[in-house]
Amino acid sequence: MFTALIAEDSKPILRNIKALLQSTDLPIRVAATASNGEEALEYIRQQPVDILLTDIRMPKMDGLALIEQAKRIYPQLKVVLISGYNDFEYTRKALNLQVFDYLLKPVERHQLLEVMERIIVQLNERQVSDTEMFQDILDAYFRTEMRLGPDFHDQAKIPLVLRKQPFTPGSDSWRQEFLQECLTKAYAPHACWVFPTHTPQQFLVLVNISIKEKYPSAFDCMDSTRRHLLAHGVHASIGGQLQPVEPGKLTEYYRKVSRLLNEQLSIASPLLLDAGDQISLGMPGNGDMEKLAGSFAEMIRQRQKERFALKLSEQLMKWQSGNIRIAELVRFISVMTDTFSTLLSEQDPWNKLKLAEKSKLLIENDSYADFCKGLLDWAEQCFEMLQAQNRKSGYELFQQIDGFVQMNMYSHVSITDLALKFHVSPSYISRIIKRYSQSTFVHYYMQLKIKEACRLMEAKPDMKIKEVSDALSFSDQHYFSKVFKEYAGCSPTEYKEHTFKA
Structure with a gap:
């Protein structure tokens, strides 16, 4: 059923038009005159109404001024102008205001019926486009099953976005049927529609604009909604406004409110966000959080499991007392996930996906205590996976390190170079070399160098000591001789003499 408003200063003409409309079988209700x-x-x-029938010449405000201002409020308003034969110039100006059509006085039934039928066709087409506007907002399955009755289009809609307050109980209550029943009672007699969105535990609510009769401000409406939901065990943060949104702009509006909720939602306090007074400030750019996440990521790379768990436990308590924003918490978890998955993905490409899925579920815990336990358990599992991978692939990594060092024997290779080459920490390189060579990196590296020096002097007896030193990238001949004697038990000269005699 569509609504119409008739504006006419002549009472007989007004009564006639109203009677003609009411005598038709068209789905039009005269809401007011x-x-x-x-x-x-x-x-x-x-x-706002769907159809405005207005005279041109009226006291206080004429029809042209009315059309212009009404269109600003409700651009999709269908306007029919009622004019006399001597109003041609006014009619021409009205057509520039995108008037749908005009009727000449006295208004005849067949003319009114013909114009109204064409308006109904366009309004019905708009209803189809109205359902399409939900495409980028609603849960896909719900959208395909959704059937909006004709009463959905009776009035303009006030939009609200509900999101489950993080770390609160009642996840089972975040169902479309339950919320629809709950809010229908809260807003009665004003109709509302509850839609599940792509975002888990987030719903779009559209309420008839007549709800403005019940609440003087957006805050009053949202606070009353929050209290009513809380009485039914539903903990919600809410974003919205007490002004209608054009159907074509609903997606843009929804994304704006979702973004604002993402930016401002915190772990402790429910949020009531008047979207009409808010601008997006972007995600909070906390440099301290970036440094903090970086320090925890380094602990992961260093495989410092116990220290990581201790520091994380301390940090979780600080976040609770500081009422950290969810966006920052999500960013921290994302850095941890990326760090773990980078270290694990070389062995199992699916690890990154599995870790990301598990970490997303952490935010959906019903209490902050459960979240803390879940995050610590998740981190412990990740460290165990790293340790299992190390046990499995440690020797393989050592073989790769050994091959790389021998291929680059005539260059200078540092433990930092190896860490960069194999995407692990220097301390991990050191532990792997110690485990499989029973030597420190320096001892292992120098042994290989001196072994190669011996091979060179045996293969090329004419090669000078300095030439051997330079070839193997020692800083000077004296240092080379000192290292050679330490590892070979004699000087390079003595080794050459012994080899030559042999």
């Missing part, structure tokens, strides 16, 4: 433009505009401000 007005005797001047100001009265009509005030009604539209309070409760």
